[in-house]
Amino acid sequence: GAPMPVVIEHIETQLVDLPTIRPHKLSMATMGCQTLVIVRMRHSDGVEGLGEGTTIGGLSYGPESPESIKCNIDTYLAPLLIGQSSANINALRARMNRHVRGNTIAKSALETALLDAQGKRLEVSVATLLGGTNHDHLPVLWTLASGDTQQDIEEAFQRLDDRRHCDFKLKIGANSVDQDVNHVAMIKEALGERASIRVDINQAWDESTAVRGIAALQNAGIDLIEQPVDARDKAAMIRLSRRFNVSMLADEAVQDTRDGLDLVCGGFSGAFALKIAKSGGPLEALELAHLAQASGMELYGGTMLEGTIGTAASLHAWSTLSEMAWGTEMFGPLLLEDDIVAEPLSYHEFGVELPAGPGLGITLDEDKLTHYSRK
Ligand code: MUC
Ligand code: MG
Structure with missing residues (x-):
């Protein structure tokens, strides 16, 4: 029969706090640490895609915080992707945009993980995919x-x-x-x-x-x-x-x-x-x-x-x-x-x-x- 389509199986998010080499002073905040939201997206063919959603200074730069990025991926965006076909990134982007307004940092982390996985699957770089x-x-x-x-x-x-x-x-x-x-x-x-x-x-x-x-x-x-x-x-x-x-x-x-x-x-x-x-x-x-x-x-x-x-x-x-x-x-x-x-x-x-x-x-x-x- 036809091969089983590859699907998204699991999406894990982690907050990662890394210290900066010196205080970084912006008009709205001084940073001593940067928080990355790391996404690990596992697919049914065993491929893992990596993504990152990061902002600056908690909620002082924009309306998404590291904690909201993690929470909104876990609660709203990941369930939209789980079980869906891994390869059609444009369809998945449309699906996320249809159901979730804004939250572009969270979406960026997921789009990145989809591209990384697809590149690994096809053995080409993300730039080549683009x-x-x-x-x-x-x-x-x-x-x-x-x-x-x-x-x-x-x-x-x-x-x-x-x-x-x-x-x-x-x-x-x-x-x-x-x-x-x-x-x-x-x-x-x-x-x-x-x-x-x-x-x-x-x-x-x-x-x-x-x-x-x-x-x-x-x-x-x-x-x-x-x-x-x-x-x-x-x-x-x-x-x-x-x-x-x-x-x-x-x-x-x-x-x-x-x-x-x-x-x-x-x-x-x-x-x-x-x-x-x-x-x-x-x-x-x-x-x-x-x-x-x-x-x-x-x-x-x-x-x-x-x-x-x-x-x-x-x-x-x-x-x-x-x-x-x-x-x-x-x-x-x-x-x-x-x-x-x-x-x-x-x-x-x-x-x-x-x-x-x-x-x-x-x-x-x-x-x-x-x-x-x-x-
Ligand atoms: C920004 O607004 O450009 C880029 C470099 C930097 O130091 O802060 C960022 C944010
Ligand atoms: Mg700027």
Whole structure:
């Protein structure tokens, strides 16, 4: 008779708490630890798919927390997938979206696990499943966010000397505009032409503060201004993008393709930060990328400071794109003191190597996973 179809048999979620190498200060939170939600999806052919859903600072970044991601996978999303055919990932994405609104980080973890399993089954990489690579080595910036100007400068020189990173993003918005501009200008002055300096305000400014702040940052030689205003205020993002010569990067304002369309139609000019967590997985994130390419928007490979699994999933997606004008920030694993995988990603020459498949090309270190899993 016909072969039995492969089905999804079991989905396990674990919260994994990993300490950061130093406090990471953002406008909305200071991180001393990162929590990964790790998904292990077992299929009837014995293949296991790995996925990761990660956010920043509990509930301070967005409406999903690590605990809600785990709970909503266990309670709502996993039961939609168990017993379903493993291979038709698009049908499973549609099924999840039909029954569950939002919760894109949880969906991204599951979509990643489906892609990893399918890649392992067919003995190809996730990038190959997504149509094949344009790039195997992707540029990666580093975020300077120790909270101390001098320490940030030392950190930047170290990264430059190690040929680890040559682009830096500074997290501002927690202090007054004058203090922030001063901090940024001192770092830019110290590094000069050796580095590209960008800033991320993470929605901390209102529009008039943004006008004042961006004018000063443009004068200081900053290359890119990320999400200065509230995610919901697309009109302000559009006005700011048209007012200044310095490039504007939409992050929280562009969760998915719908948001991208609104920004494009509203006359935004600048770049979009892609994140698998915002869109609901690598496939959805690439939909936004293709819209952006068709509309003349520039691209940037964004992170939610994921560990190696989420970072690898993102890299497989970004590797398929012909061009990312602003490179990527896929440095999450480097901010963490330890890892839960057998072999870390290879960072060198100001970028990272796309892990070879099958699937994501990532293997768990079971002892480390047990050690860092929340009891
Ligand atoms: C964000 O909003 O871009 C990316 C790098 C980093 O340090 O924080 C994230 C989040
Ligand atoms: Mg951002």
